[in-house]
Amino acid sequence: MEATVPLNWMSRFWRYVERPWLYHLLLWLLYFNLMLTINYNGWAELPFTLKTLGIHLFFVMALVYWNLWQILPQYLAQKKIGRYFLMATFATFLITPLELICLYWVMDEYTAAQEHLLKNQHIHFLFNFFVLSLSTALKIGKEWLRQERIKRDLEKRNLQSELSFLKSQINPHFLFNTLNNLYALSLKKSDKAPELVLRLSAMMRYMLYECNEKMVPLQKEISYMENYLALEQIRYGDKAQIALHYPQPLPQSVEVPPLLFIPFLENAFKHGLSNSIEEGYVWIELQIEEKKLNFRIENSKSSEPKGELYHQGGIGLSNVRRRLELLYPKRHQLQIMEDPSSYQVLLTLTKEEL
Known part of the structure; x- marks a missing residue:
């Protein structure tokens, strides 16, 4: 049986505040x-003022709820604006005379009040129509806010779904590459295979249990990259120069999206180290500047033409571009540069937490 979490006074308050009848x-x-403050000026007795205001409130409420429950949904909600104003005017001209008759009857002992009522009949019509229009404006405003809230909720759910989909594409893509590395070492019966298995185990633990979060500590992402680079170093041996530099100690408050940098590493090793490159390299550097995180990766390049590999990107790089657009809208800069002998990626992330 699940434990029931007791509500504090603030939670109870908002549960009641969210009820429409309470707003009304x-x-x-x-x-x-x-209306009591405006109308009670001392010349009439308080009971008389309360009685007349009670009658006024009854008819105004009848007019307002007639508008909200029937006229507005039937005409304005159907975009029949002309008919809506005709019906709203008709309702006002029907309700207001009934209110005036009741008020005149209640004012039987107050001749001056009756004369004032007859003299200002047009003001009552205009005022009642104003109250009806105000109720329409409030209803439209409330509906607009409700639609905006629904829109934001849908956008948030779509964003979460899209990010989950993108990460689900990244994980199998990277796992496929890693298993290829393990297969290659197994064929060679390398003594480094146990170390690879341990590092792969740590990486899988990270992918399975921590990559479902929207953001993770930078230290964990760096540990993941260190394991990745160690596996690649085992695979390539002295043929590759692999280095990762980052500030130590790392600020504990810095967080990044999980597996954000891995597609860049995959591309660097896929296209930066090949049989046509005698001494390849992959250099990675992380810098933290107040609210900015700078990621730089540079790798050697084969002289054999292979097309615009980085610009096409494949699944990994296209996903990371999309993730950056979703998580860092207008708060990131991604530059991919190429020269005859190398590729270089510069990524700058700007966020309040940094």
Whole structure:
């Protein structure tokens, strides 16, 4: 049986505040107090003022809810604007005379009040129509806010789904490359195979249990890259110069999306170390500057033409571009440069947490 978490007073408050009837009650109380302040000027007794305001409130509420429950959904919601204004005017001209008749009858003992009522009938019509229009504006504003909230929720869910999909593509892609490395060492019956298995185990643990988070500590991502680079060093041996430099100690507050840098490493080893390169290299550097994280990777390049490998990118690089657009909109810079002997990637991330 799941334990029930007790609600604090703030949670209980918001649960009640979110109920529509409470908004209506508070608005009508506010409206009644405002009208009481305006109308009770001392010349009439308080019971008389409360009675007339009660009658006014009854008819105004009838007009407002007629508008909200029937006229507005039937006409304005269907974009029949002309018919809506005709029906709203008709409702006002129907309700207001009934209100005036009841008020005139209640004012039987107050001749001055009756004369004032008859003299200002047009003001009552205009005021009631204003209240009806105000209720329409509030309803439209509330509906707009509701739609915006739904839109934001959908965008958030779509973003999370897309990021999960992108990471699901990255993981099998990298795992495939790593298993190829293990297969190559197994064929050679290398003594380095046990070390590869241990490092691969650490990497799989990271991928399975920690990569589901939106952000992870930079230290864990670096540990993952160190294991990756160690596996590649085992594979290539003295043929490759592999180096990773980063500031020590690392700030604990720095976080990055999981597996964000791996596609760059995969491309660097895939295209930077080949049989046509006698002494290849992959150099990686991380720098932290206040709110910026700079990632730089440079690798050797074969003289054999293979097309624009980095610019095409394949699954890994195209995914990382999309992830950057989703997670760092207008807060990242990605530059991919090429010269006759090398490729270089410069990535700058800007975020408040950094």
